[in-house]
Amino acid sequence: MRVTLVQAPVYDRQSPSLALAYLSSVLAENDYDVNIVDLNRDFFKSVDENEKFESFFKKFRVNYINQWYQIDIDYFVNVLFYEKFKKHSITEDEYGFINSIVDNFVGKILQKTPDVIGFSVYQSSALFSLLTAREIKKKKPETVIIFGGPDCLNSKEEFFLKQDYIDFVVFGEGEVTIVELLDSLEMGVCYPESDGVMWKNENKIYRGKNRELIKDLDRIPYPNFDLFNLADYNKVWQLPVLMTRGCTGNCYFCFENNYYRCFRKRNPAHVFYEIKRNLRKYNIYYYAFNDSLINGDLYQLEKFCDLVIKENLNIKWWAQVRPRRMPFDLLKKMRRAGCYHLFFGIESASQKVLNDMRKGTKVEIIKETLRLSKKAGFKITSFWMFGYPTETDKDFKMTCDFVKENKKNIDFVYATTLILRPGSIIYSDIDKFDIKLPEFTKKYPEEICSLFPDLNFYYLYYWTSQEGRNNADVRHKRYGFFKDHARKIGLSVDEGI
Incomplete structure (x- = not known):
């Protein structure tokens, strides 16, 4: 099973994702074919090198992200559900530019020909994670899409699963949960009742128990940064x-x-x-x-x-x-x-x-x-x-x-x-x-x-x-x-x- 882990923007522009480095190390240790697509760094490289991207990000930052990544609901809803509105708080050109960004993201992910795609989701990266996952599901409906990360708690996980293009949500620490979930999928279990996992069946949402915390953190393998292009971070x-x-x-x-x-x-x-x-x-x-x-x-x-x-x-x-x-x-x-x-x-x-x-x-x-x-x-x-x-x-x-x-x-x-x-x-x-x-x-x-x-x-x-x-x-x-x-x-x- 080929697994692609994704960090969508907007996330820390100074360092690669530690969460994905840990997860990739755990998956490799369990013999999964894993790779990472760091869309966040691609995004910021474009911001640094392209005036149109820089201009977009300045406006995006004002509309979507404040000093603590707080989402502006009007911007979020208007982009995610653009076709359902007659009046919009964003322009058609801006929406088109966002779509061009997402199309580029989708192409980079599908180049890896993944069977499973896991998004590490933060409040600041939720919008691009959702937009990218939606387009992937349109093009490759057989691909399993998993959301996990800090934003997959406290009612947000249910919102994610209500989107028909998201198959599973991992909540809480993911190192043990992701391996159990993938093992179940490899064995053909479509609805694994695992701790730390939410899934849906016939439009009904199910939630597993809270997974027990990892008591001995030293048992987790060292995070692996081999799958990142660290040269992209050479400014920091x-x-x-x-x-x-x-x-x-x-x-x-x-x-x-x-x-x-x-x-x-x-x-x-x-x-x-x-x-x-x-x-x-x-x-x-x-x-x-x-x-x-x-x-x-x-x-x-x-x-x-x-x-x-x-x-x-x-x-x-x-x-x-x-x-x-x-x-x-x-x-x-x-x-x-x-x-x-x-x-x-x-x-x-x-x-x-x-x-x-x-x-x-x-x-x-x-x-x-x-x-x-x-x-x-x-x-x-x-x-x-x-x-x-x-x-x-x-x-x-x-x-x-x-x-x-x-x-x-x-x-x-x-x-x-x-x-x-x-x-x-x-x-x-x-x-x-x-x-x-x-x-x-x-x-x-x-x-x-x-x-x-x-x-x-x-x-x-x-x-x-x-x-x-x-x-x-x-x-x-x-x-x-x-x-x-x-x-x-x-x-x-x-x-x-």
């Missing part, structure tokens, strides 16, 4: 790596614990030897840790640094960290081990808001950790979130004042507003958090609304507080003011993709 030239899965926190606004459900870690020696292997194999010296936080276990982190220093491994790496107390000696050791950039998920400088978010840290700890990290020699990026339900103008001012007072210990700021995420605690109990969801389903034909288990999923940017004082306009104004404020005091503002 870094590889992703993962030391842990999950998070030690449980913030109310975050949906990640619904995906990974608990914090698990690899043996630091296992991570070290993976990087050492990649350094020798690909001659790549830069690494991006894709962990939610690299400092969930300080002992593990220190042991990894000790190995890098002991063997004098010449690498550079960056990672996300949670603002917590970290010994200065450990920070210095991280620098010696090649870490040069830390990304802090801070969100707010109001202690009240931090407590309400359940961030599990204090403003004084954030301030001191930033100071020590900068003293150790790191570049610092800070993430901020505006419009939490309990955030007031006074709380917002505290954040602006904090950034100004601590600007010498911050290099970059990355701002966003609170977007409700299915799977997060705040989304599952909106009444507790005094939140009201908008109702926009009347804008669309019933045949379209029926495809969405919860069309409001795409409108979760526009939630309001019950009394209306916290709304999208207020949040967006704070977001814009903060970015202008950061620039005025000399900080760089990261706009995202």
Whole structure:
């Protein structure tokens, strides 16, 4: 059975997909003929080299993707269901250009003559994944199409399966599930009742049980990047790596614990030897840790640094960290081990808001950790979130004042507003958090609304507080003011993709 794994745009333009590298390694270990089609990198190469692509992407980015990949429902629905509308929010030329992109994608995938195609789907890549899968099914209806990835949870998986061109959805960790699913298909089982799989039969959707998490992450084979054209990434030239899965926190606004459900870690020696292997194999010296936080276990982190220093491994790496107390000696050791950039998920400088978010840290700890990290020699990026339900103008001012007072210990700021995420605690109990969801389903034909288990999923940017004082306009104004404020005091503002 020939399997093609696909990463559609829009995804990280700096690194190949770690998820597909892991899956391809697992499938090869189980004797499947596997290849990867990296449509995302093809897309960004075209953006970099073609003025028409660049112009399209600028508009696409505004209409479809904001700083946290939030989907604009009008753009999404108008493109995906273009032929069902009499009036459109996109032009005929733009729709034609999107179709030309998709036709090119389809040709590249079908060149591999796959029996099965697996799409790794993120919220930012859902539109092109759907468009590409639909056209493939038209041309090769016998091809099995599987969707998996972070966007295949929390009602979205049902939406995907309601499209007649998608056969299966894998939800949760995929390394074990994908092998079981393909084994079943090879044995001629059309409707495998596997954990972690959704399927349909006679227009009825079935959902397997949640698959048990992989307890020993070291049993997963090293990710394989041989199937990527790494030369396409030569402007950045870094590889992703993962030391842990999950998070030690449980913030109310975050949906990640619904995906990974608990914090698990690899043996630091296992991570070290993976990087050492990649350094020798690909001659790549830069690494991006894709962990939610690299400092969930300080002992593990220190042991990894000790190995890098002991063997004098010449690498550079960056990672996300949670603002917590970290010994200065450990920070210095991280620098010696090649870490040069830390990304802090801070969100707010109001202690009240931090407590309400359940961030599990204090403003004084954030301030001191930033100071020590900068003293150790790191570049610092800070993430901020505006419009939490309990955030007031006074709380917002505290954040602006904090950034100004601590600007010498911050290099970059990355701002966003609170977007409700299915799977997060705040989304599952909106009444507790005094939140009201908008109702926009009347804008669309019933045949379209029926495809969405919860069309409001795409409108979760526009939630309001019950009394209306916290709304999208207020949040967006704070977001814009903060970015202008950061620039005025000399900080760089990261706009995202």
